[in-house]
Amino acid sequence: MTSKIRIGIAGYGNLGRGVQSAIAKNPDMELVGVYTRRDPGTLDLAQPAPRFAMDELEQHAGGIDVLILCGGSRSDLPEQGPKFAALFNTVDSFDTHARIPEYFQSVDAPAKAAGKTALISVGWDPGMFSINRVFGEALLPDGQTYTFWGRGLSQGHSDAIRRVPGVAAGVQYTIPSQEAIDRVRAGQRPSLSTREKHQRECFVVLEDGADAQAVREAIVGMEHYFDQYDTTVEFIDEQTLAAEHSNMPHGGFVIRSGNTSDEQKQVIEYSLALGSNPEFTSSVLVAYARAAYRMNQSGITGAQTVYDVAPGLLSPKSPAQLRAELL
Amino acid sequence: MTSKIRIGIAGYGNLGRGVQSAIAKNPDMELVGVYTRRDPGTLDLAQPAPRFAMDELEQHAGGIDVLILCGGSRSDLPEQGPKFAALFNTVDSFDTHARIPEYFQSVDAPAKAAGKTALISVGWDPGMFSINRVFGEALLPDGQTYTFWGRGLSQGHSDAIRRVPGVAAGVQYTIPSQEAIDRVRAGQRPSLSTREKHQRECFVVLEDGADAQAVREAIVGMEHYFDQYDTTVEFIDEQTLAAEHSNMPHGGFVIRSGNTSDEQKQVIEYSLALGSNPEFTSSVLVAYARAAYRMNQSGITGAQTVYDVAPGLLSPKSPAQLRAELL
Numbered sequence: 001m002t003s004k005i006r007i008g009i010a011g012y013g014n015l016g017r018g019v020q021s022a023i024a025k026n027p028d029m030e031l032v033g034v035y036t037r038r039d040p041g042t043l044d045l046a047q048p049a050p051r052f053a054m055d056e057l058e059q060h061a062g063g064i065d066v067l068i069l070c071g072g073s074r075s076d077l078p079e080q081g082p083k084f085a086a087l088f089n090t091v092d093s094f095d096t097h098a099r100i101p102e103y104f105q106s107v108d109a110p111a112k113a114a115g116k117t118a119l120i121s122v123g124w125d126p127g128m129f130s131i132n133r134v135f136g137e138a139l140l141p142d143g144q145t146y147t148f149w150g151r152g153l154s155q156g157h158s159d160a161i162r163r164v165p166g167v168a169a170g171v172q173y174t175i176p177s178q179e180a181i182d183r184v185r186a187g188q189r190p191s192l193s194t195r196e197k198h199q200r201e202c203f204v205v206l207e208d209g210a211d212a213q214a215v216r217e218a219i220v221g222m223e224h225y226f227d228q229y230d231t232t233v234e235f236i237d238e239q240t241l242a243a244e245h246s247n248m249p250h251g252g253f254v255i256r257s258g259n260t261s262d263e264q265k266q267v268i269e270y271s272l273a274l275g276s277n278p279e280f281t282s283s284v285l286v287a288y289a290r291a292a293y294r295m296n297q298s299g300i301t302g303a304q305t306v307y308d309v310a311p312g313l314l315s316p317k318s319p320a321q322l323r324a325e326l327l
Numbered sequence: 328m329t330s331k332i333r334i335g336i337a338g339y340g341n342l343g344r345g346v347q348s349a350i351a352k353n354p355d356m357e358l359v360g361v362y363t364r365r366d367p368g369t370l371d372l373a374q375p376a377p378r379f380a381m382d383e384l385e386q387h388a389g390g391i392d393v394l395i396l397c398g399g400s401r402s403d404l405p406e407q408g409p410k411f412a413a414l415f416n417t418v419d420s421f422d423t424h425a426r427i428p429e430y431f432q433s434v435d436a437p438a439k440a441a442g443k444t445a446l447i448s449v450g451w452d453p454g455m456f457s458i459n460r461v462f463g464e465a466l467l468p469d470g471q472t473y474t475f476w477g478r479g480l481s482q483g484h485s486d487a488i489r490r491v492p493g494v495a496a497g498v499q500y501t502i503p504s505q506e507a508i509d510r511v512r513a514g515q516r517p518s519l520s521t522r523e524k525h526q527r528e529c530f531v532v533l534e535d536g537a538d539a540q541a542v543r544e545a546i547v548g549m550e551h552y553f554d555q556y557d558t559t560v561e562f563i564d565e566q567t568l569a570a571e572h573s574n575m576p577h578g579g580f581v582i583r584s585g586n587t588s589d590e591q592k593q594v595i596e597y598s599l600a601l602g603s604n605p606e607f608t609s610s611v612l613v614a615y616a617r618a619a620y621r622m623n624q625s626g627i628t629g630a631q632t633v634y635d636v637a638p639g640l641l642s643p644k645s646p647a648q649l650r651a652e653l654l
Binding site for chain 2 (some may be wrong): 018021026033091100101104121126128130131132134135137138139140141142160173202209260261263264265266267269270271272273274275276279280282283287290305306307308309310311312314315316317319320322323324327
């Protein structure tokens, strides 16, 4: 019997919870520990599992095949990514697109030095959508790629809102423009600005005594996250947030519209309709943990992205089985 | 300046013609020769290019980086695949799904012995659809995958019809069942037989004196191609065929519907709307020729499939450029 891939979870928010749920659906993997910066004893796990303090990770390096980093991109991962890549094979969902090159560099050196594999920016965007943008360009070089998101709650953007001083809680919805979508689907290859494609809607619960206007300005002007969009901020109370905004649906699509000759038009579309964004992202992280483990076993070390992962590495099936059953 | 990837085309039907057109849209590639079993001088090329007899290929082995095999799966590729894999890096679109494992074996040994890379079964199905079936299973292990084709003209099935004795010409359309599609999109995860998902429509021009009933029976009973479907065969004259059936549209989609937890449903959909099936397949072959060349350069030899190709290898852009621009 082949031994299972031993997974550790670093950070237990929505993503960590989703990873735990996803591991249970992959019989070739086992969860060996959930690591938290909180008091481990107080951690309310969805299913029973060993709980540890984040500080204990270093001592457990020999017992974990892949550590899945479930922290946020703004403060957690820039610190944890390089640190843990020196000790473990890692997978993370670093999703600040503009900072991926510097994050890649920061993780690559320690991972290479330690002979570890660090798969960064895994999920659906960056992740599956990124793969489909490359597929689109490569398969239809004479064409145009469009990515639309939503309508959905964005984890990264909601996280960003919650880090603004004066914000007690909040969520952000991304809304694609139907008019823009219709033009792209019709093969018009329109030029669309970031602002023309989506709006962003924020629902925010203020801390007692917070300055609403200052909070609004901090959100709408936030670099990379909101400054290039038309953003609305609505202040609500905690009860309304819990009642109307506790689900985390998302989705969107990547469309490549192109020509293979003057006469022939081709359209490729990849779309996701997600009941839960964090659970889907977590499920992707777990599949890529399998790939990270295999890549490390075959001597591929350092920082890697979804562009470096052959699709077959994601599947528990053997290459021969994949060729016979799914090709 | 980096030198261009030198591509040869073996066989100049619809696919070979499409490959020539696709190479023109990829500035890092050049077409060094079109090889044919016909008299090269009579070959009517879409654009001027060096024309040679298929027999001359062996002498040109040093001047071709990747040979794209544009023959059919039924008779051409089973012979040409193993033969040319001993001399060239190759890419082909072998599409008889049930025979892929044996074809893989037949190509793997000569390619390995020669230190060449043979990428088999490239295109959209097998090919991009196969990749999405693996992605679907790996990302949503608790789920169900559905592949629908059409409405569209199937090259492989039309080719199969034309090889039936008594058939002068003919085309085949694959038609998906709208009822089945609706049930899948609604997330019902229905059990659908091959027969419930699609019908096949054939339009056939008979040779003079051919036995229509014998032709019909030969088609509808053909193993792998038609025996598992409800197939209709309509006999038409050559003029009708030319007037009404000269375009080769196709498309379809791969849907994975699954749960990441009891509460949360997720749907992944990949779809293609193709003005020209052969031109799109050709365009995919050319992108994978780039990958085959790179894999060979990095020492990966033997038979390979789309499952073995990391997405980044398809793009002319560098890994750093992909991370900065598309991730």
